[in-house]
Amino acid sequence: MTEERYGEFVLVRRHGGGGDGAVGPVAELVLDRPKAMNAVSTEMARSIAGACAALGADRDVRVVVLTSTHERAFCVGADLKERNSFSDAELVRQRPVARGAYTGVLELPVPTIAAVHGFALGGGFELALACDVIVADRTAVVGLPEVSVGVIPGGGGTQLLPRRVGAARAAELIFTARRVEAVEARELGLVDQLVEEGRDREEALALGARIAANSPVGLRAAKRALRLGHGLDLRAGLEVEDAAWRAVAFSGDRAEGVAAFNEKRKPEWPGE
16 A cells, blocks of 8 residues: 655545555545544645546546545535635635535546545535445434535535435435434435445445456546436437447457456456
C-alpha cells in the first residue's frame, strides 16, 4: 500500500499492488479532518478536488473508495463555522471551490464506492451520493438538512437524490430535513449495502477489489454509458451505449478478455 497526502485533510491510499511496491488499482480517498468531524472547509474542498483530478487522470486506477478517519462521522457537511465568518462576497467567491469537491467525486471516470458510518449529513451525504455505490454500516445516519439552516442542498443533492429514490421521496426528505438511520436508509434506497458496525470500510474495499479485477477499459466505458445515458429516452440512451461499446470493441482489453476466457485463465489486462 502507498500513501499520498493532498493538503492537510485528504489522504490517498493505493491498494492491491501485490506487495511488490507496484501501484494498486484500488485508490482509497480518505477524508481526514477528524477534529471537525470531516466538515468540508475551503481548504479541504480544494484538496478533495485536487485528489480527484489526479486519480481521474491516472490510468492505473480502476476503482476509488471514499472513506473517513472519524469514528463517529463520515462527514457532517460544510464547515458552517467557517461559512459564518464569510461576507456575502467571500461566500460567492468560495462557491466554485465548494462545488469543485462534489463535482470532482461525481466526475471520476472510474467506479466509486462510499464507505459510510456515523453521520453523513448535508454535504457529507452529497459526497456519498456522488459515488456509484454506497456501503453503510449500522451506525450510519444520513440526510440533507440544509433547509433547516436556510439554504438548500448545493452539492448535487437536489439532483442526485431523486435519481436514487424518485422525485416524491426526495422531496419529502429534503423538505423535512429529517435524518434517516441506517436500516430505513437501506429500505429507502439511500444506501445500497448495509453491513455490520465498523465494517463499512473493509466491505467497501473488498467490493472495490472485486470490481477492479475487471477490464479497466470496460469499467470506464460502462460508467460513461451509465452516467451519460441516465435520464435520456431509450433510443438516445441506446446510442450512448453503442458509442461506449464501439470505444471498447477493438481494444486490447477486449482481445485479452476473449483470449483468457477461451484459454480458461485469468486475464492480464493491458488497460488499453
